[in-house]
Amino acid sequence: MTTEPLEKAYDPRAAEARWYPFWMERGYFHAPTDSDKPPYVIMIPLPNVTGTLHMGHALMVTIQDILIRHRRMKGFNALWMPGTDHAGIATQVVVERELAKEGIKRHELGREQFLERVWAWKEKNGNRILEQLKGLGASLDWPRLRFTMDEVCSRAVLEAFVRLHEEGLLYRGHRLINWCPRCLTALSNEEVEHEDHQGEMWSFAYPLDGGGEIVVATTRPETMLGDTAVAVHPDDERYRDVVGRTITHPFTGHKFEVIADSYVDREFGTGAVKITPAHDFNDFEMALRHDLPKINILTEDARINENGAQFAGQDRIAARAAVKKAIEDKGLYRGRQDHAMAIGVCQRCGTVVEPYLSWQWFVKCRPLAEVAQQAVRAGRTRILPELWKKTWDHWMDNIQDWCISRQLWWGHQIPAWHCQNCREVTVARSAPGACPKCQSTSLRQDEDVLDTWFSSAMWPFSTLRWPDQSTDLRAFYPGAVLETGFDILFFWVARMMMMGLHFMRDVPFADVYLHPMVRDAQGRKMSKSLGNAIDPIDVIEGISRDELIAKTRTYPVPQHKLPQVIDWLKKEYAEGIPASGADGLRFTLAIHAAQVTDVKLSIPRVAGYRAFLNKIWNAARFALMRIGDDVVLPLADVRAQLSVAERWILSRLDHAVEETDRALLEYRFDDAANAIYRFFWSEFCDWYVELCKPTLLADGDSPAKAAVRATLVHVLDTSLRLLHPICPFATEEIWQKLPSLGRYREQGIDSIMIAPYPQADPTLRDAAAEKEIARLIEVVTAVRSLRAEYNVPAGKKIGACVQADDGFAREAMLGFSDEIRKLADLSQLVVERRGETPRESAVGHLEWCDVVVPLAGAIDLDAEQARLRKEIEKTGKELEKLQRKLRNEDFLAKAPPDVVDKDRGRLAELGTIKAKLADTLQRLGG
RNA sequence: GGCCCCGUAACUCAGAGGUAGAGUGGUAGCAUUACAAGCUACGUGCCGUGGGUUCAAAUCCCACCGGGGCUACCA
CATH class of the missing domain: 3.30.2320 (hypothetical protein PF0899 fold)
Known part of the structure; x- marks a missing residue:
């Protein structure tokens, strides 16, 4: 009587293909709105529709799926909300590039037709990343899938815009913003990245009207075309006499003054600063204080405009050289110095951004931020690991208004209408029939769209049909945890906090858990341009060395670095990457996910953890082969027959259960994975399976054998359920073959993912x-x-x-x-x-x-004598250390008694051992 | 410039006052009734450096060195 034996090795491919559809068909990922179970909600960090899966996603999915599956098994109505965001700039760029291949420009097509193209592109390509998430086992509630541009979300976005405007928290202003001259749009501060750059501090003199000069320095000489003042410190003796004197601009001829402002640092440079209000954030502020004119000298694509005298039409790079040359020609050049500085570039395209004066829409963040900060301070939302709290506070303390308008076509068009007659701007939920001020019917909707992050900020409630007070909203807001990378703490997390608290009067989630960034084994960021990015799919499915190299060649690695990268690949992946399956990758990521900032992931190590799954497979294979087909009793029925070995493994199992469950509740995924690994391999496989063999393999039936069979099945069933959140496929594959399945089926449970999570049971200790x-x-x-x-x-x-x-x-x-x-x-x-x-x-x-x-x-006498001498020496050293400690009056007086007792006991033990060693050595004639 | 994190075995990392740990790799041996994606055994540590606190420091404090990150207006 034997059961059909399992295959010799675990085959992840087969299991993955079998179980994901099984779960989907039965609707086990779905969280019903009308459940009486307590809710546990995670909103997935929205992948871009343009995105493809990378290791960061894999970590994110692994962690969130672990959380969701764990809580689902623990009896929560677990909702993992899927969706994608429309990624304004990124998507528009992709589609524009596609059009360029056909020789079409976006403006030739017109807004409406262009948007049709973008939608078509989105329908065709926008779900690729979601399909990849399925490959990782993500138990997302697919029927609830949302998109930031769909009707439900769009309605919430417009409503939020209008309400914020009504409340005076959203306004239109003519202000300096970060401008990307290539994307031709405004950016928020967060979308600007700072790169270190070796620049120069270039000095020149402005001749003062009526004689004399004042020397200023700049890193951007071309901006002098827009200067409208020179500022000095009011207490600076050197410049006391020149304050109030006028300067005639050497190129444009306009006149401006030397002003005094305490913002100026007397120690820096010459102590005199040129002021360009239209192209520098600080200068802009100063211009407001002194009511200075703001002269814009740039066109949208960063050329000098008509205000730039003879330099008009030149792009900013050429203009810089030309301005310097012209200043030198006038004899006003006063020297240069190397100067290290950070330069702002567009996050999307890397182009140097310009501070640029324009009409934009802003959210007044300060009042919103204060509420959000208060919520964190009060513990209504926890930020974990705690080390991020400081970063959070620092940002919130220094928050500035958020520029939310983008000069793009792809996105939520701003619900504001400009009167062509009187210039009145009307914000409304739908197009007004006439201008409320002058009754003109000549209205034009604002052409700009909203920052993608504006819609993402509404995600925790826009997906649940807000502003409707829907049953979904009542059931699933607020969420349990927002799990994401720390790089979008401000882009997204902070803004959801602000919007959630404002519109829902409650925090959007109880916890924020920020996971580490995945880096390569050397600690470098994984990136395609470094050639060290590994596609998670290649780890799951495996890839040969040559295919991997070929794939890397298609990445944008700089030509001169390519040979080096290929050499590295050849060494690091000499054997290619073996197929580790989704579970192998997930387990590896989980065991690496400590509460730190970085995960250094060495891909070859993934193969080591796939071995663990095979180990489990084989332990189950052994048990199933030897248990036979006779009925296996539940553990409760054999408790009286358990031998020491059974009682031991059940006690150890209970430790593992307790440790794993607690670790998962505390976001300690590494501890959870380790606890299971240690228990299953080092205790169950290494010892219990061996200990039970004599009884299990004996002929005939006996109470002892029944106890072993029951124990084996109980341990397997429990450890599989314990591991399921981390490795869903392998655990389901094996669990489905266990004799315990029948008992679960009687309760209507036909999948491990809906079976209860193991709970610690003190009676097993x-x-x-x-x-x-x-x-x-x-x-x-x-x-x-x-x-x-x-x-x-x-x-x-x-x-x-x-x-x-x-x-x-x-x-x-x-x-x-x-x-x-x-x-x-x-x-x-x-x-x-x-x-x-x-x-x-x-x-x-x-x-x-x-x-x-x-x-x-x-026996080799010499060798044994040598070994004993070494032992004796080692023991002696330890003994001495202990003796010294125990002679120390302070130690005896001040250390807690149990510590002293423990050391005394240890001293006695070591004494015995040392004596025995010496005795043995003597007998051997040493 | 400010703030934060990290320096522990060859590698990747746990440990957070009381006898320094795990996994991987390495070395040697092994076809032992599930597993060679296996089994058995074995090693090395000034716990970054220097001070301090303490009966006791890898652990707490200070400084420094090295690595990384966030942030900032030094024109």
Whole structure:
């Protein structure tokens, strides 16, 4: 009577293909709105429709799916909300590039037709990344899938805009913003990245009207065309006389003054600053204070405009050189210095951004931010790991108004209408029939669209049909946790907090958990241009070395670096990447996901963890082959028949259950993965499976055998459920074959993913059994060590003797003599009091016993003597250290008594061991 | 410039006052009734450096060195 044996090795491909559709068909990912279970909600960080999966996504999905599956099994109505965002700039750029191939420009097509093209592109390509998430096992509630530009979300976005405007928290202003001259749109501060750059500080003199000059310095000489003042510190003696004097611009001829402002740093440069209000944020502020004119000198694409005199029409790079040359020609050049500076570039395209004066829409963030900050301070939302709290506070303390308008076509068009007659701007939920001010019907909708992050900020409630007070909204707001990378703490998390608190009067999530950034084994950011980006799909499915190299060649690696990158790939991936399956990748990521800022992921190590899944597979294979088809009793029915070994493994299992569950509740994914790994491999496979074999493999039936069969199934069933959130596919594949399946089916449970998560059970704890088996393991290991050390050929039968003074210990070892003989490969085992060590024997001294292996003729006297001397020396050193400690009056007086007692006990043990070692050495004639 | 994080075995990392750990790799041996994606055994640590606090420091404090990140207006 045997069950059909499992295949020899675990095949992730088959399991993944089988179970994802199974779960989907049964609707197990779906969280019903009308459930009476408590809700547990995670909103997925919206991938861009243009995006493809990278390791960061893989980590994100792994963590969130672990959380969701764990809570679902624990009885929550777990909703993992899927969606994508429309990624304004990125998507528009992609489609424009596609059009360029056909030789079409966006403006030739017109707004409406262009948007049709973008929608078409989105329908065709926008779900690729979602399909990839399925490959990782993500248990997202697919029927609820939303898109930031769909009707439901768009309605919420417009409503939010109008309400914020009504409340005076959103306004239109003529202000300086960051402008990308290539994307031709405004950017928020967060969309500007700062790159270190070696620039120069270039000095020149402005001649003062009526004689004299004042020397200023700049890193951007071309901006002098827009200068409308020179500022000095009011208390600066050097410039006391020039304040109020006028300057005639050497090129444009306009006149401006030397002003005094305490913002100026007297120590820096000459102590005099040129002021360009239209092209510098600080200068803009100063212009407001002093009511200075703001002269814009740039066109949208960063050319000098008509205000730039003879330089008009030149682009900014050429203009810089030309301005410098012209200044030199006038004899006004006053020197240069190297100057390290950070330069702002567009996050999307890398182009140097310009501060640019224009009409834009802004959200007044300060009042919103204060509420959000207060919520965090009050613990209504926790930011985890805690180290990010400071970063959060720093940003919130310094928050500035948020520029939300973008000069793009792809996005939510701003619900504001400009009167062509009186220029009145009307914000409304739908197009007004006439201008409320002048009744003109000549209205034009604002052409700009909203920042993608504006719509993302509404995500936790826009997806639930806000502003309708829908049942979804009541059921699923607020969420449990927002899990994402720390790089979008401000882009997204902070803004959801602000909007959630404002519109819903409640935080959008109880916890913010920020996961580490995935880097390569050297700690470098994984990026295609570095050539070190590994596609998660290649880890799951495997890829040969040559294919990997070919793929990397298609990445934008700079030509001169390519040979180096290829060499590295050849070395690092000499054998290519073996197929580790989704579970192998997930387990690896989980075990790396400590509460830190970086995960250094060495891809070849993933293969090491796929071995763990195979180990589980094979342990199950063994059990299923040997359990046979007869009915297996539930554990409860065999509790009275459990031997020490069963009681031990069940006690250890309970530790693992408790540890794993707690770790998952505390976002300690590494601890959870480790606890399962250790238990399953080092305890269950290494010891229990071996210990149970004699009983299990014996002929016939017996209560003992029934107990073993029940225990094996119970341990497998429990550990699979324990591991399921981390490795969903393999656990389902195996769990479906266990004899316990029938009992679950009776309760309507036909999948591990809806089975209950294991709970710690104090009645399974058994300290006595743990101690006994720990001793057994020590003895077996000691014998094995001695055998190996003396090169006893494997298979050669020898005897051994355990000498212990403790009667209980002796009794226990006697009881285990069959097990010890088998595991240590001994012909016989003697258990006796500690006494004389026979000659020609190797001895292992444990704290509670000596393990003696007689090795007549086999023993190398010199080697054994040397080994013993080394041991004695080591023990002696430790002994001395302890003695010194215990002689220290302060220690005895101040240390807690239990610490002192512990050290005293240890001193005695070490003393015994050392004496035994010395005795043995003496007997060997040393 | 300010702030934050990290320096522990060859590698990747846990440990956060009380005997320095795991996994991987390495070395040697092994076809032992599930597993060679396996089994058994074995090693190395001035816990970055220098001070301090403490009976006791890898752990707490200070400074420094090295690596990384965030942030900022030094024109």
